Every structure is written in structure tokens, then in C-alpha cells.
Amino acid sequence: MKRLITLTINGKEYEVAVPPNLTLLDLLRYELGLTGTKKGCDVGDCGACTVIMDGKPVNSCLVLAVQADGRDILTIEGVETEEGLHPIQQAFVEKGAVQCGFCTPGMILSAKSLLERNPRPTEEEIRTALSGNLCRCTGYQKIVEAVKDASEKLS
Amino acid sequence: MKKFDYYQPESLKEAYGLMEKLNGEARFIAGGTDVIVRIKQGALHPDALISLRRISALKGLGNEDGLSMGSMTLFRDIERDPAIARDYPALGEAASVLANPQVRNVATIGGNLCNAAPSADAAPPLMVLEATLTIEGPGGQREVSIEDFFRGPGETCLEHTEVVTRITIPKKRKGTGMAFLKIGRVAQDIAIANAAALIVVENGVCRKCRLSAGAVAPVPLRLKRIEGIVEGRKIEPDLLDRVAEMVQEDVSPITDVRSTAQYRKTVSGILVKRAIKEALDRAG
Numbered sequence: 346m347k348r349l350i351t352l353t354i355n356g357k358e359y360e361v362a363v364p365p366n367l368t369l370l371d372l373l374r375y376e377l378g379l380t381g382t383k384k385g386c387d388v389g390d391c392g393a394c395t396v397i398m399d400g401k402p403v404n405s406c407l408v409l410a411v412q413a414d415g416r417d418i419l420t421i422e423g424v425e426t427e428e429g430l431h432p433i434q435q436a437f438v439e440k441g442a443v444q445c446g447f448c449t450p451g452m453i454l455s456a457k458s459l460l461e462r463n464p465r466p467t468e469e470e471i472r473t474a475l476s477g478n479l480c481r482c483t484g485y486q487k488i489v490e491a492v493k494d495a496s497e498k499l500s
Numbered sequence: 501m502k503k504f505d506y507y508q509p510e511s512l513k514e515a516y517g518l519m520e521k522l523n524g525e526a527r528f529i530a531g532g533t534d535v536i537v538r539i540k541q542g543a544l545h546p547d548a549l550i551s552l553r554r555i556s557a558l559k560g561l562g563n564e565d566g567l568s569m570g571s572m573t574l575f576r577d578i579e580r581d582p583a584i585a586r587d588y589p590a591l592g593e594a595a596s597v598l599a600n601p602q603v604r605n606v607a608t609i610g611g612n613l614c615n616a617a618p619s620a621d622a623a624p625p626l627m628v629l630e631a632t633l634t635i636e637g638p639g640g641q642r643e644v645s646i647e648d649f650f651r652g653p654g655e656t657c658l659e660h661t662e663v664v665t666r667i668t669i670p671k672k673r674k675g676t677g678m679a680f681l682k683i684g685r686v687a688q689d690i691a692i693a694n695a696a697a698l699i700v701v702e703n704g705v706c707r708k709c710r711l712s713a714g715a716v717a718p719v720p721l722r723l724k725r726i727e728g729i730v731e732g733r734k735i736e737p738d739l740l741d742r743v744a745e746m747v748q749e750d751v752s753p754i755t756d757v758r759s760t761a762q763y764r765k766t767v768s769g770i771l772v773k774r775a776i777k778e779a780l781d782r783a784g
Contacts (some may be wrong), residue, residue: 346507365506365549368536388537389603390688400574407533408606411506412551453520455601476687477600 350414354379355423363410370394370405372413373420378445381421381450385479393477395451396420402458404477421450424457433457433495442491444482451478456492464500501540505548512557512663516637518550519661526550528573530611530665533603558610558665563587566649567669571610575622579604588669589623589782590696592676597621600688610664613649616656616719617690623650623720624696625680629669637662650719659704665710671738676700677783679775685758691715694761697775699735700784706730711743711776716751716768723750723772735780743776744769 347362354377363372370387373379373396385393392404397419402479424431429436433456443449452475454498459466459474466474472485480488506528509515519526526548529535538544541701552558558572563583578584578595585592598612598621612622613633623646631646646667649656658664682694683774693715700708709730713725726746733739746769753764 346505364503366501366503366539368501388540389533389599392600392602397601398605402602403605404533404602407536407603409506409532409536409549411508412532412553473687474601477602 346389348414350411352413352416352418354418355420361410365411367410368406369396369398369408369410369413369418372410373405373418379420379422383450385447390479391448392455393448393452395454395478397454397458398456400461402455402477418500421453421456423471424453425449430479431457432498433460433492436491436495436498437488440487440494442484444480448478448480448482452480452488456495459492460499461494465496466471466492501536502542502545504539504546506551507548508551510554510635512555512665515550515552515555515663516661520638522548524660528552528614530614531574531607532611532616533599533607534611534615552610552663558663566671567591569609569615569667571664571666572608573610575604575607575609575612576601577756578609587672588625588629588678590628590680590698590779591622591669591704593680594621594625594682594694596697597682597684597687603688609667613646613667614656614658614664616650616652616654617695618653618719619715620720621680621682621691621694621714624694624712624714625678626667626669627720627722628678628696628698628710630710631667631669633664634666634668635662635742638740641665647722652718673700673702673708675702675783677779677781679770679778679782681775681778683771690758692763693753693771695768695771695775697772697779699730699776699779699783701735701780702748704734706733706735709776711747711772713747713768713772716753716764718752721751723747725750726772730776735776740773740776744773747772 383393385391389404389407396405527546529549559570562568575595678698680696694711698710709727714720748765748769753761755761
């Protein structure tokens with residue numbers, strides 16, 4: 346039986362009827378068309394499906410949509426502002442931190458959450474914050490550099 | 501994913517009442533980072549999930565007389581708690597290397613224990629800290645030592661209708677040092693082996709020793725035989741080498757995708773030895 350849930354996604358309130366076995370990831374991608382959140386491993390290892398829920402990064406493939414009832418969700422679509430790309434996005438572009446791009450939304454959301462909590466992280470802190478996001482192009486070095494660059498520009 | 505129903509009770513009574521009504525065809529779900537994966541993989545087929553998230557009795561972290569954690573305490577909160585970092589660093593360290601940040605933001609300590617993986621990172625520190633689990637169900641409340649909680653891979657002493665409500669740790673004694681160590685393939689991986697040590701030192705002599713090793717037997721192990729060898733002695737290199745050898749005798753690991761049994765054996769001895777050294781350094 347479907348459940349009616351209310352959640353805020355990128356500042357906009359949604360009321361949707363969802364079956365209990367629907368993940369937040371599938372709700373975002375297939376019901377709401379927010380395909381910026383990627384579906385990789387679907388078991389919580391790769392971090393491609395990372396979204397920010399109530400201020401904290403989570404794997405949306407491991408959250409049931411019914412568990413997201415009443416929560417505030419930020420996806421990659423909500424990161425850009427009216428002035429253009431977010432400074433973290435801009436840093437990823439400038440530092441060549443985007444290769445195939447599949448891990449990028451998750452990387453940017455994990456980085457955003459880190460920089461909000463810790464505006465001047467060390468390299469080790471950056472690597473720890475991104476440890477749940479896998480890049481199979483193996484471009485980690487440039488991703489770390491981009492986060493460092495963004496932290497300097499933001500603070 | 502298989503279809504299932506979903507309930508969100510507001511009280512414990514309501515939760516285990518629902519479980520009784522559903523005749524054991526339901527599962528309790530805490531953070532869900534294990535349960536959801538196992539449903540997706542077809543290893544679990546519940547008709548319903550009963551979420552424990554709305555039950556306020558399962559929340560809260562207090563450390564007045566020892567440490568008391570609600571079973572729904574998130575690893576993120578354990579990892580960041582300054583009192584845990586100061587008084588129970590083995591637990592804080594385990595919480596900070598469990599899986600990855602995304603999982604730690606959702607996963608709970610009670611869930612980690614009830615999932616009963618032999619590699620559960622929360623288990624070795626709670627073993628050496630001699631934690632007690634409070635369990636509640638239709639038959640009332642009982643307390644179980646963490647040592648008696650695990651029965652096998654994925655198996656605990658819980659009845660189907662019972663819920664772990666709290667985890668309590670006795671107050672830290674003066675002169676206590678402790679440490680947790682883990683070896684995994686990459687940062688976020690499940691442990692190949694993990695270990696924890698707790699040492700109480702008086703006048704250079706070890707007065708109390710608690711040792712635990714994970715991922716090297718069907719359940720997280722307390723290494724009692726070895727604790728007995730260390731207690732009453734000065735901790736010196738010869739003794740530590742003997743400890744490492746004895747650990748290898750006491751574990752019974754398996755070979756799987758992460759490691760061979762032989763490697764697990766060797767490395768768990770080394771981890772226990774290093775954990776004792778680190779605990780000793782902190783015991784001052």
C-alpha cells in the first residue's frame with residue numbers, strides 16, 4: 346500500500362505517494378526526474394547516490410522514501426545558485442576534477458557538507474570526508490585539489 | 501526490491517506488539533544500512549519492516565556514571581562525542597572508521613550489534629569495555645553482557661520480538677588505557693580483522709587486561725586465556741610476542757574475498773599486540 350509522504354527537495358515541498366519498498370534514490374530519479382543523483386552500486390558502497398538529508402550526506406540508495414518523510418533533501422540540482430555554479434562546482438571544473446562525471450554529484454555534495462562543517466580542512470580531512478565516494482576514473486588527486494581550492498575561495 | 505509493508509511505532513510496546521501480531525514475518529529496522537542491502541540482495545524477505553526511529557526511549561547519549569547509549573544512537577554522534585573521545589577512545593575510534601561518512605550518518609550502534617557480523621566494528625571496543633545490553637520484549641526487560649549476546653554470524657540471543665534498547669558501559673577506572681585497530685582493504689571496507697585492548701596499569705604492572713578480536717571467528721571474540729597471561733605482569737616485548745602467538749592459536753578465521761584465513765590469523769595477532777601497546781601508552 347502506498348504511503349503519502351511530505352518532503353522538501355532543493356527548497357521545494359513535495360507531497361508524493363510512495364510504496365514502502367521505494368528508495369529515496371529511485372523516488373528522486375524515476376518519480377521526480379531528478380537524475381543528477383546517480384545510481385551506481387545500489388548497496389551503499391560507491392556514494393554516487395549521495396544526497397544531503399537534514400544537513401548530512403547519506404546514500405539515497407540505503408534510505409527508503411518513507412524514511413525521508415518530513416526531511417529536508419538537497420540534491421546536486423539544488424547546489425547551483427542564481428549567480429551560476431557553486432564555488433565547489435566551479436573548482437571541480439577549473440581543476441579538471443571531472444572525468445566521466447558519474448561520481449561528481451556525490452563528490453560535490455560530500456565536499457559541500459565537509460566545508461560547511463569545517464571551512465579549512467586538511468588534506469587528510471578532505472580524503473576522509475570523501476572516503477565514501479568512489480571515482481573509477483581514479484581522479485582522486487584532482488578532486489582533492491578542487492576541494493582545497495574551493496575551501497580557500499569560500500573562506 | 502521485494503514488496504513489504506512499513507510501520508513506524510511511537511513506543512516500544514507498540515513495536516513488539518506489532519511484531520507479535522505479524523507472527524515473526526517482519527523485521528525491525530534501525531538505520532537500515534544493513535537490512536536494506538540484505539533485502540535488495542534477496543537474503544531477507546520480510547513481509548513488513550518495523551522502524552524503531554520514532555521511539556524516543558531508544559535515543560540519547562549520557563555519561564554521568566559510566567556511559568549509557570540508546571540503541572538508536574548514530575555512529576556519527578559517537579564519533580563526534582567529546583566525552584567518548586576522552587574517556588572511551590576505543591569506541592570513538594571504531595565509530596570513526598566504520599564504513600564511510602554517509603553510512604555513519606544513518607547507521608546505529610544497536611543495528612550494528614543486532615546485525616551480528618563477526619566483523620562488526622562496534623563489537624571489540626564494547627567487549628573490552630564490558631558493556632551490558634538492555635533488551636526489552638513482551639516478556640519484560642533483561643540485561644545481557646555483550647559477551648553472551650552473539651551466537652554466530654548474523655545470530656544473537658534476541659528473541660524475534662525483542663529489541664536492544666540501551667548499551668551501558670561501566671565508569672572508567674584510573675590508570676586505564678584502551679585502543680581499537682582495524683585492517684581493511686580500503687578506508688570504507690568491512691574489516692579483514694579488527695581488535696581492541698583495555699589495560700589498567702598500577703606501578704608498571706598490568707592489573708587488568710581485556711582483549712577482543714573481530715572478523716576472525718563466527719562471533720566477535722573475548723580473548724580470556726590471553727588476558728590471564730597479561731594480568732599481573734609487566735608488559736614487555738617478550739610478553740607481547742607471546743600474546744601475538746596465542747591470538748593466532750585462539751582465532752578460527754575463514755578465507756573469503758577480503759582475505760585468506762592465514763593472513764587474518766597473522767594480522768589479528770599483530771593487531772592485538774599493537775592495541776595493547778597503544779593502550780599502555782594511554783594508560784599513564
